Amino acid sequence: MVIDLEHLARAQQTIVEAGRELHAAGQVPATGGNFSVRLDGKHMAVTASGRHKGRLTPADILVTDFAATPVGSSLKPSDEARLHGQLYEDRPAAGAVLHTHSKAATVLSRLEASATLWLMGYELQKALENVTTHEARVAVPIFDNTQDIAALAEAVRYRLADEDCCAYLIRGHGLYTWARDMPSCLRHVEALDFLFECELALRR
Ligand SMILES: CSC[C@@H](O)[C@@H](O)C(=O)COP(=O)(O)O
Numbered sequence: 728m729v730i731d732l733e734h735l736a737r738a739q740q741t742i743v744e745a746g747r748e749l750h751a752a753g754q755v756p757a758t759g760g761n762f763s764v765r766l767d768g769k770h771m772a773v774t775a776s777g778r779h780k781g782r783l784t785p786a787d788i789l790v791t792d793f794a795a796t797p798v799g800s801s802l803k804p805s806d807e808a809r810l811h812g813q814l815y816e817d818r819p820a821a822g823a824v825l826h827t828h829s830k831a832a833t834v835l836s837r838l839e840a841s842a843t844l845w846l847m848g849y850e851l852q853k854a855l856e857n858v859t860t861h862e863a864r865v866a867v868p869i870f871d872n873t874q875d876i877a878a879l880a881e882a883v884r885y886r887l888a889d890e891d892c893c894a895y896l897i898r899g900h901g902l903y904t905w906a907r908d909m910p911s912c913l914r915h916v917e918a919l920d921f922l923f924e925c926e927l928a929l930r931r
């Protein structure tokens with residue numbers, strides 16, 4: 728296995744900058760959240776566990792395979808790294824994955840008792856990959872929170888096999904979203920959080 732070191736350095740810098748942006752936007756308080764970039768068909772660059780995501784350096788980002796096993800690093804990968812790997816395995820077009828812990832995602836996923844949050848009628852839906860109209864019904868699957876990440880990854884794999892979506896929520900926990908690259912993935916986080924705030928305002 729040969730990892731292109733220039734590619735890795737670019738991925739690490741992309742993740743560091745994403746962390747600063749997301750922390751400044753209140754998306755990843757108190758070490759919450761984790762981020763990754765696809766390196767090739769079997770590997771990703773992913774944040775180490777327990778780091779403050781607004782203060783990352785490239786040394787806080789390691790290479791793992793999609794099973795979350797470190798490659799050439801003694802750092803401990805994110806506790807949720809397997810959720811990233813599962814998405815890269817099942818979604819060949821995914822180039823970046825972001826997990827965030829905003830207040831809106833946390834509260835709305837607890838208020839919505841069903842297994843899907845439906846978004847419809849919002850112009851900003853079009854900020855999501857493959858959504859072209861406010862009339863689209865955008866599904867955001869919701870999974871119950873668990874500390875059993877391997878089981879959660881399997882539940883996500885099973886359910887998303889039939890879903891054309893670009894994000895899911897974990898109840899009382901946060902958001903996972905993916906896109907072709909990091910700029911698109913950051914746009915997803917920003918758009919989805921705006922839409923979650925809108926839903927909360929409508930339900931007040
Ligand atoms: C601050 S508790 C949050 C964690 O349990 C987890 O949900 C999280 O998002 C960050 O875990 P990490 O292992 O740093 O990637």
Ligand SMILES: [Zn+2]
Binds near residue numbers: 900
């Ligand atoms: Zn989390």
